[in-house]
Amino acid sequence: xxxxxxxxxxxxxxxxxxxxxxxxxxxxxxxxxxxxxxxxxxxxxxxxxxxxxxxxxxxxxxxxxxxxxxxxxxxxxxxxxxxxxxx
Amino acid sequence: xxxxxxxxxxxxxxxxxxxxxxxxxxxxxxxxxxxxxxxxxxxxxxxxxxxxxxxxxxxxxxxxxxxxxxxxxxxxxxxxxxxxxxxxxxxxxxxxxxxxxxxxxxxxxxxxxxxxxxxxxxxxxxxxxxxxxxxxxxxxxxxxxxxxxxxxxxxxxxxxxxxxxxxxxxxxxxxxxxxxxxxxxxxxxxxxxxxxxxxxxxxxxxxxxxxxxxxxxxxxxxxxxxxxxxxxxxxxxxxxxxxxxxxxxxxxxxxxxxxxxxxxxxxx
Numbered sequence: 001x002x003x004x005x006x007x008x009x010x011x012x013x014x015x016x017x018x019x020x021x022x023x024x025x026x027x028x029x030x031x032x033x034x035x036x037x038x039x040x041x042x043x044x045x046x047x048x049x050x051x052x053x054x055x056x057x058x059x060x061x062x063x064x065x066x067x068x069x070x071x072x073x074x075x076x077x078x079x080x081x082x083x084x085x086x087x
Numbered sequence: 088x089x090x091x092x093x094x095x096x097x098x099x100x101x102x103x104x105x106x107x108x109x110x111x112x113x114x115x116x117x118x119x120x121x122x123x124x125x126x127x128x129x130x131x132x133x134x135x136x137x138x139x140x141x142x143x144x145x146x147x148x149x150x151x152x153x154x155x156x157x158x159x160x161x162x163x164x165x166x167x168x169x170x171x172x173x174x175x176x177x178x179x180x181x182x183x184x185x186x187x188x189x190x191x192x193x194x195x196x197x198x199x200x201x202x203x204x205x206x207x208x209x210x211x212x213x214x215x216x217x218x219x220x221x222x223x224x225x226x227x228x229x230x231x232x233x234x235x236x237x238x239x240x241x242x243x244x245x246x247x248x249x250x251x252x253x254x255x256x257x258x259x260x261x262x263x264x265x266x267x268x269x270x271x272x273x274x275x276x277x278x279x280x281x282x283x284x285x286x287x288x289x290x291x292x293x294x295x296x297x298x299x300x301x302x303x304x305x306x307x308x309x310x311x312x313x314x315x316x317x318x319x320x321x322x323x324x325x326x327x328x329x330x331x332x333x334x335x336x337x338x339x340x341x342x343x344x345x346x347x348x349x350x351x352x353x354x355x
Contacts, residue, residue, distance in 0.1 A: 004307055007322055008228045011310070014323040015330065016224040072151035073258070074193050077265050 102128055103164050132156075135163040138173040142207035143180065145258045146199060150190070161187070174211065178204060195269060198247035199254055202286070205243030205277035209284035212241035217280075218335035220327070232307035236300050236335045241279035244289075244297055248272055252286060280333040287332050292320025297334070 094112070101107035101124065109124040136159040140147050147155045166179050181200035190196050217239055226234060238244070245251070252273045253266030274289040276297065289297070296313030300306065313320040329335065 004232070004311060005228055007310060007314075008231050008307060011322040011326050012224060012226075012228060012231060014327050015220045018220045018327045018330065070150040070154045070190070070193065072147070072149045072154065074149045077149075077254070077257075077269065 102131060132160050132163065134173060135159045135176065138176040139180065141174075142177040143200060143203045145203055145255050146196060148258050149193070149196070149199075149254075154189075158187075174207075177207070180204065195247065195249035195251055195254065198245065198249055198273070199251045201243075201247070202245045202251045202255060202273075202275060202277065205245055205275075206284045206286070209241040209243065209277050209279045212239075212279065215240055216337040217333040218330065218337050220330050222338060223326075223330065232305060234306040234338070235303060236306060236338070238297070238301050239278065239333055239336045241277075241284070242332075242334055243277040244294065244301065245273065245275040245277060246294060251275075252288060255286075276329075276332060276334060278332045278334055280331065285332070287328075290317055290320065290325075292317030293325050293329075296320070296322075296325065297329070300335075 098109070098112060101109045101112065107128075109120055113120045113124075136156050139159045139162065140155065150158065162180060162183050163176075166183055168176070181197045181204060184190055184197040184200055218236065223231065223234075248270065250266040250269050250271040250273055252275055253263070253271070254269070256263040257265050274291060274294040276287045276289055276293075278285055278287060292313040295316030296309045299309035299312045304312070310320075310322045310326075313322065313325065
């Protein structure tokens with residue numbers, strides 16, 4: 001037997017012992033979790049665009065009116081990074 | 088027909104141009120038409136934004152709502168839509184961010200986008216059968232050695248020099264702390280063992296082996312490459328872990344020289 005064969009034999013043994021439990025666990029999970037919808041994906045103004053109530057009242061005249069400033073949590077984390085950013 | 092096509096092209100051009108004016112596309116008072124047209128454009132960009140926010144909640148939190156809204160608009164204009172499904176709208180965002188100067192100060196964003204897109208597409212990938220331990224165990228050593236596997240359709244491999252996993256966890260409802268050091272390598276398998284998309288951190292050896300499998304190399308080759316990449320790589324740990332994560336698609340029928348009793352499993 002080569003080293004690779006030994007490795008494969010050990011892998012095979014490991015796989016064989018995991019068998020039944022996993023399949024059973026997967027089945028249990030399926031029963032309980034039917035019908036999960038991604039949060040926010042099933043409301044009125046959904047992401048598929050079949051409804052668009054969210055957009056009904058918004059007008060958009062000019063696309064060039066935004067400032068390139070990110071005001072999210074990047075700033076909170078960003079301070080730690082300035083040194084590491086090598087661009 | 089050519090006239091209709093022209094009309095549609097002018098409509099689309101006015102819609103996508105910043106401050107685009109529908110001009111004489113419609114009958115009626117021009118300023119009223121311009122206002123209604125702006126409403127239509129508002130709907131379009133609001134749909135873009137919602138579609139993108141649905142796939143990239145962490146990036147939205149990172150850059151803030153106003154920036155994200157504008158990003159959605161820039162992205163929607165820059166990347167031509169190739170299909171009608173808005174669920175797929177964000178699929179090119181990572182590549183777009185790679186070359187988007189306003190986010191150059193946040194070099195981890197493109198890889199975070201790759202992670203978030205992996206999770207998004209894991210959510211609605213087809214529910215095709217996973218490779219089971221039983222199927223694998225029935226193959227024997229020679230069978231394992233020459234086996235060519237494919238990652239399950241819900242799975243994505245993500246590697247980044249940034250701690251994108253930590254960034255994501257810091258934005259989860261559980262509220263993990265901010266990553267201490269963002270310059271920390273992430274190796275991730277996104278998968279969907281049952282119904283929920285999950286992330287599984289990988290060792291360097293696991294990633295090397297899974298990449299080899301994904302390239303179409305045999306399992307024996309791939310496991311060897313895992314060992315080359317990482318002396319601590321242990322297939323007896325890794326392979327069961329991967330199977331438990333539902334990492335592979337059920338083996339197709341056309342494996343040469345092997346009879347695999349998978350069809351009945353898949354159908355039952």
